[in-house]
Amino acid sequence: MGYFSVLKVMITQGPPNVIFALKGELDLTTSRILRKEVEKIELDKVASITFSLNELKFIDSTGIGQLIGYYRSFAKQHTSVYIDNKNADIEEVLELIGVREIMET
Amino acid sequence: MLNDSKLMSELLNELARLEESETKNDESLLGQRHGGLAIVGGQLLMKKPERGGKWPTISAAKGSRVKIFYRGKQIDRSLVLEDIDDIKFEVMQDPAQSSFEIVVSQDKMEVWLVTKFAPGVEYQVCDSDYTTNLVVTAKEVAQHPPQPVDPALVLQQLESLGVKIELYNNQIRSACYGLESGKWMIGVGIPPKPPVDGRVDVVCDLTGRQMQEEQGGRVDLLDRGKISSVEPGEVLAYWHPPVEGEAGINVFGATVKPRPPKRARLSAGSGVRLMEDGTVAVAEIAGRPCWDRGRLCVRPELIIPSDVDVSSGNIEFIGDVIVMGDVKDSLVVKAGGMVEVRGNVYNARIIAGGNVVIHRNLICGHVSVGGDIGNYMKAITLIKQIIPELKNLQKAFQQLQGHPRFSVEDLKIRGDGYLIKLILEMRFAEIPKLFARLQQLAPEQKDPKQDDEINNIWAVVNHISNCFKGANPLSIRSISEVDVYLKGLGEVCEWMEDVVSTPADIQVSYCQNAQLEATGDIVITGPLVYGCTMFAGADINIAGSCRGGTYCATSNIKVKSAGLNERVKTILAVGDEGSVMAGTLNPGVYVAIGQRKKVIGEIRRNVRLKFEEGRWIDKAGSGVF
Incomplete structure (x- = not known):
């Protein structure tokens, strides 16, 4: 967490339905790692993007904001964005903020 | 004075010389037969006439200082002389003058020395050659300076007059020896110290209103400024009590009392209370401060004797306002208390903290009471x-x-x-x-x-x-x-x-296309309300019909007849616990009780609608509506 945060982003499934598996901490310091990985994909070949948070240990408001940002920007290009999460603690965070009001599993 | 008499004497001498030269001319004409009189060295000489000649006459020049006596009796006209032994002259002299007078001022606080000095003038009879008609004159021959006044005499007279103050002795001496006529102050009493009059300092504004200038020098003729008003507890005036003066002493040593000070008492009228031993006047009520028969008062009401129009401007007052006439187009009447309009309100704004009563019609106006x-x-x-x-x-x-x-x-x-x-x-x-x-x-x-x-x-x-x-x-x-x-x-x-x-009510006789907002009741006493918008914190009571418009009350709405037909949109809305009572509900009337709404489809009479236990109920009629 904080200055020693680590995030590993793996693409577990390729286009058209891309799945990014996030492991570690998604916060202010690691958000750029996710951004670089997302920027690599070719959107014209992608129908949906799923972020798997099952192995995520921590998230902060920057991380949440980044996921919401992707949801909004890809929605304009008719690409669906989902969150796959079986981690109850992280799910509680998502619900508290209200992410689940717009982003489905 | 001296110069005047000298001048007069010279004029008379000149006149005498002229007469003498005329006489000489006569003599030259008549020869040396006539008699004559002459004055030489002050002595009268006579030359008797020859046979056939005239006897000489003598007279004193008019206004001259010479008196002529014939056999001891003063003559006042020309006298024919037979012999000069019976004639005597007397020349009036001006003696030197030195006198003084003590003058005390009317208030007996000053004593003055008035001196009079005049030099003496000596006259003697003028010489004259022989002449038939001798006019005797006198001339000034010497002047004598006046004598100084003895200061001791002055002091003696001052003492005899009873003057008992310290005198200016140097002034007395210079006046006495100065040989100049004049008036000299030689002593003053101790004047009394004047009292300080009581006074009232009014610290509130009793002047009424002041028009305020907007930016750029523009003046809004309707905005004449607030009418001066005060809040309870506000200081209106201070009374500064009088301070007695101190006695003085006049030139005779008598005590001189100062004048009594003016009291200028602060009197409290209605709405004003005196505090701090009557030295502070404080407003007991909110209102307009004013003087009433010498008493400081606070009037809770402002009475506008005529219309509220361009001549009066907008009215803004902290207390109650009573308008005897109409409130005209675009004018605003704003009162902290109640507003009563005896006439009509035409497209004007009435804002009141208390009740509003409009005795006649409200046309296109906006009335809000108790707040927005x-x-x-x-x-x-x-x-x-x-x-x-x-x-x-x-x-x-x-x-x-x-x-x-x-x-x-x-x-x-x-x-x-x-x-x-x-x-x-x-x-x-x-x-x-x-x-x-x-x-x-x-x-x-x-x-x-x-x-x-x-x-x-x-x-x-x-x-x-x-x-x-x-x-x-x-x-x-x-x-x-x-x-x-x-x-x-x-x-x-x-x-x-x-x-x-805080309930504040509106009562109007008739209103049309107006907006009414009251924290209490809205009561329309006349036969019709047309196209109005009303919000009442309590009830709306319309004695007559209401056609068109929106009528919202927190509690109940009571109306004789509501709506007209489907095309005239009339909305009656009350709170959850409220009811709508109507003698007649015409088709198209929109009734809302809380969140429940209903549009009247066919004419209904004598209804009292409520919404209870999840259904519409007509309390006055059959029950279920």
Whole structure:
């Protein structure tokens, strides 16, 4: 967490339905790692993007904001964005903020 | 004086010489037969006439200083002389003059020495050659200076007069020896110290109104400024009590009393109380300060004897206002207390803290009493929706702060506003919308005609609303700021509820296309109401018919006849517990009780509609409606 945060982003499934598996901490310091990985994909070949948070240990408001940002920007290009999460603690965070009001599993 | 007599003497001598030369001419004509008289060295000489000649005459020049006596008797006309032995001359002399007089001023506070000095003048008879008609004159031959006055005599006279003050001795001496006539002050008494008159300092404005100049020198003729008014407890005037003077002493040593001081007492009339031993006048009631028969009063009411129009300007008064005439187009009457209009109100604005009574018609006007009830009620509803939502937002934020899988490290850099905005967007999207609706109720600009308190309330509403608009939540540094906003909204709501719950009624005879807002009842006594909008904090009672318009009451609406047909939209709305009573409900009338709405399809008579236990009930009729 904080200055020693680590995030590993793996693409577990390729286009058209891309799945990014996030492991570690998604916060202010690691958000750029996710951004670089997302920027690599070719959107014209992608129908949906799923972020798997099952192995995520921590998230902060920057991380949440980044996921919401992707949801909004890809929605304009008719690409669906989902969150796959079986981690109850992280799910509680998502619900508290209200992410689940717009982003489905 | 001396110069005048000298001049006169010279003139007389000249006259005598002229007469003498004429006589000589006569003699030259008649030869040496006539007799003659001459004066040489002051001695009278005579030459008797020859046979056939004239006897000489003698007379004193008119106004001259010479008196001629014939055999001891003064002659006052020309006398024919036979012999000079019986003639005597007497020449009047001007003796030197030195005198003084003591003068005491009328108030006996000053003593003056008046001196008179005049030099003495010596005259003697003028010489003359032989002449038949001798006119005797005198001439000035010497002057003698006057003698100085003896100061001892002056002091002696002062003593005999009873003057007992310290005298200016140097002045006396110079006056006595100066040989100049004049008036010299030689002593003064000790004047009394004058008293300080009592006075009243009025510190409130009794002048009425002052027109205020706008920017650029423009003057709003309708805005004549506030009528001067005071609040209870406000100091109106101070009385400065009189201070007695101190006695003095006059030139005779007698005590001189000072004049009694003027008291200028402060008298309290109605609405004024004297405090601090009668030295401070304080307003007991709110109203207009004025003088009434020498008494300071506070009048709770302002009476406008005629119309409120361009000549009177807008009326703004802290107490009650009574308008004996009409309130004309575009004028504003604003009162802290009640307003009574004996005439009509035409497209004017009436704002009152208390009841409003309009004896005749209200056409196109706007009357609000007890406050801006319509907006306040809407604002209260919105604030009551916002507050629990904001508390939920705050709770969610705090739960996230303490969550083991949520990091708040980034908020130290970004500020709490970032997360607040996320939560607002995701979960509480209604909050910014509610704030936007609340803000629409607030006036766009500070209304200079409104009280500062009302302006401040709306300023708070605006400020808090802005904080939750658009990207503005990002500028919230700490979640604790939300506490401040919650407290502010609570206070605004409480203030508005206070205003709304203080009942103030409106009573009008007839109204048309007008807007009426009252925290209490609205009562229309006349036969018709047409196209009006009414908000009543309590009941609306319309004795006649109401056709068209919106009529909202928190409690009940009672009307003889509502609506006309489907094309005339008439809305009757009451609160959840309220009822709508109508002699006639025409088709098309829209009835709302709380959130329940109903449109009358066919004419209904003698109804009292309520909504109870989930259904419409006609309490006056068959029951179920």
